[in-house]
Amino acid sequence: MNDEISSLRQRGIVWLTMAGWTVSGAFVLMALFTGTYGWQALIASVAINLPPSFVALQKRHDATARLVVGLMIAAQPALLLYATRGIEWQIDMHMYFFVALASLTVLCDLRPIVAGALLIAAHHLLLALVAPSWVFAGGGGIPRVLIHALAVVLQAGILGTIAVSLTATLRRSASAREEAQQALESTRAERALREQLEHDLNERRRTELVEIGQAFETSVSRVATALADTALTLDETTGQLDTVARDTGSGAAGAAQAAAAASHAVATVADHIASLSASIGNIAVTVSQQDTLASEADGRSQSGGVSVAQLVGHSTDIAQATRAIAEVADHTNMLALNATIEAAAAGESGRGFAVVAQEVKSLSRQAAQATGEIETLLTGLQAGSQDAASSFSQISRSVQELAQAASVIRRDVDGQRSLAAEIEVTARQAATEADQIASRSDGLAKSARLAEQLSADLKSASAMLLDNVRELDKSAGDFLARLDRACDSKRAA
Known part of the structure; x- marks a missing residue:
C-alpha cells in the first residue's frame, strides 16, 4: 500500500522539478524580450530549483522533500508576476498560482498544498504593502489582494481535500490489491489442491464406475424382467378390465x-x-x-x-x-x-x-x-x-x-x-x-x-412398454459395453 503512494510521490517530485526547470526555460525567453526583470527572475528561478533537484536526484519523497518541492512550485508564479511587471499580461499570470496549487495534489499530501497556499497569500499581502507593482499592474489595493488570497485559501482547502481523498483511495486500492493478491495465491493453492483431489477422485470414480456398471447391469436386468412381467400382467388385466367394462356397460x-x-x-x-x-x-x-x-x-x-x-x-x-x-x-x-x-x-x-x-x-x-x-x-x-x-x-x-x-x-x-x-x-x-x-x-x-376405450389404450400402452423394456435391455447392454471400453482405455492411458 505505502509502496504505491511512495512511488507516486517520488514521480510527482520528479515531474514538479522538471516543471520548475521548464519555467526557468520560459524565463530565458522572457529575458530576451523584457530585459532586466526577466534575467532577475531567471536567476531566482534557477536558485529555487536547485533544492528540489537535489531531492529528486536522491530519490527522496519524505515530508521535507515534499515541502521543498511545494514551496518551489508556489514561488515560480510569483517570479512570473515579477518578470511581467509593467506589462498588461501580468494580471493573467495570477492563474498560474492556481495551476501550481493544483499540481501539488500529485504529492498526495495536504502539507505542501497548505504551505504553498500560505506562501502565495503572504506574497500577495506583503508585496501589496511593500511593492504593489510586483503583484498587480498599477497596484491592486488591499481589497483586491484579499480577494485573491481568499481564492487561494479556498482552492487550497479543496485541493487538500482532494489530496487526502486521493491518498485514502490509493491506500484502499492498494489494500484491495493486496487482498486480491492473497486471494489469488489462495486460489492457486486451492486450484492445485482441487486438481490433486480431482485426480484422486477420477481414480476413485473409475473404480466406482466399474462397480456401478456391474450393479447397473444387475439392476437393469431385474428392472427389465420386472417391467416385462408387469407388462404381461397389465395386458392380462386390461383384457379382464375390457370384459368387465363391457359387462358393466350392458348391465348399466x-x-x-x-x-x-x-x-x-x-x-x-x-x-x-x-x-x-x-x-x-x-x-x-x-x-x-x-x-x-x-x-x-x-x-x-x-x-x-x-x-x-x-x-x-x-x-x-x-x-x-x-x-x-x-x-x-x-x-x-x-x-x-x-x-x-x-x-x-x-x-x-x-x-x-x-x-x-x-x-x-x-x-x-x-x-x-x-x-x-x-x-x-x-x-x-x-x-x-x-x-x-x-x-x-x-x-x-x-x-x-x-x-x-x-x-x-x-x-x-x-x-x-x-x-x-x-x-x-x-x-x-x-x-x-x-x-x-x-x-x-x-x-x-x-x-x-x-x-372399455381406456382398456384398449392401456393394452396398447402395455405392448409399447414391453417393446421399451426390450429396447432398455439392449441399450443397457450397449452402455455397459461402452463403459467397459472407456475404463479399459483409461487404464491403458
Whole structure:
C-alpha cells in the first residue's frame, strides 16, 4: 500500500522539478524580450530549483522533500508576476498560482498544498504593502489582494481535500490489491489442491464406475424382467378390465331401462294413489254426513223415548180415571137397583121412577162395559208404550254406537287420507329418484364405454412398454459395453 503512494510521490517530485526547470526555460525567453526583470527572475528561478533537484536526484519523497518541492512550485508564479511587471499580461499570470496549487495534489499530501497556499497569500499581502507593482499592474489595493488570497485559501482547502481523498483511495486500492493478491495465491493453492483431489477422485470414480456398471447391469436386468412381467400382467388385466367394462356397460344399460320402467310404474302408482286419496276424501265427506245424520237420529230417538214415556204416564192417568168411572158406574148401578126396589115398593106411583131407574141401570152397565173395554185398551196401550220405550232406548243406544262407529270411521278415513297423501309424495319422490337412477345408469354406461376405450389404450400402452423394456435391455447392454471400453482405455492411458 505505502509502496504505491511512495512511488507516486517520488514521480510527482520528479515531474514538479522538471516543471520548475521548464519555467526557468520560459524565463530565458522572457529575458530576451523584457530585459532586466526577466534575467532577475531567471536567476531566482534557477536558485529555487536547485533544492528540489537535489531531492529528486536522491530519490527522496519524505515530508521535507515534499515541502521543498511545494514551496518551489508556489514561488515560480510569483517570479512570473515579477518578470511581467509593467506589462498588461501580468494580471493573467495570477492563474498560474492556481495551476501550481493544483499540481501539488500529485504529492498526495495536504502539507505542501497548505504551505504553498500560505506562501502565495503572504506574497500577495506583503508585496501589496511593500511593492504593489510586483503583484498587480498599477497596484491592486488591499481589497483586491484579499480577494485573491481568499481564492487561494479556498482552492487550497479543496485541493487538500482532494489530496487526502486521493491518498485514502490509493491506500484502499492498494489494500484491495493486496487482498486480491492473497486471494489469488489462495486460489492457486486451492486450484492445485482441487486438481490433486480431482485426480484422486477420477481414480476413485473409475473404480466406482466399474462397480456401478456391474450393479447397473444387475439392476437393469431385474428392472427389465420386472417391467416385462408387469407388462404381461397389465395386458392380462386390461383384457379382464375390457370384459368387465363391457359387462358393466350392458348391465348399466339394462339398469337404465329398468329404472325408466320403474319410474313410469311409480308415477302410475302415484297417480292411482292420488285418485285413491280423492276417493278417500269423498268417503270422509260421506262418513261426516253419516255422523251428522246419526247425531240427528240419536236426538230424535231420545225425543221419541221421552214422548213414549209421557204417553205411558198419560195412559196411567187415563186408567186411574177409568177406574174412577167404573166405581161411579158401580155406585150408579147400586143406586139404580135401590131405586128399582123402591119403585116396586111404591107401586103405580113409582112405575115411572122404575123406568128411569132401569135406564140408569142400563147406562151404568154400558159405562161399566165401556170402562172395561177402555181398561183393556189401556192395558194394551201401556204394554205397547213400554215396548216402544224399550225399542226407543235400544234404538238410541244403537244410534249412539253408530255415531261412535262413524266417528271412528271418520278418524280412520282422515288417517288413511293423510297416509295416502304421504304415500303419493313418497311415490313421486321414488319416481324422481328412479329418474335419477336412470340418468346415473346412463352415465355409468358411458363411463363403462370410456373404461372399455381406456382398456384398449392401456393394452396398447402395455405392448409399447414391453417393446421399451426390450429396447432398455439392449441399450443397457450397449452402455455397459461402452463403459467397459472407456475404463479399459483409461487404464491403458
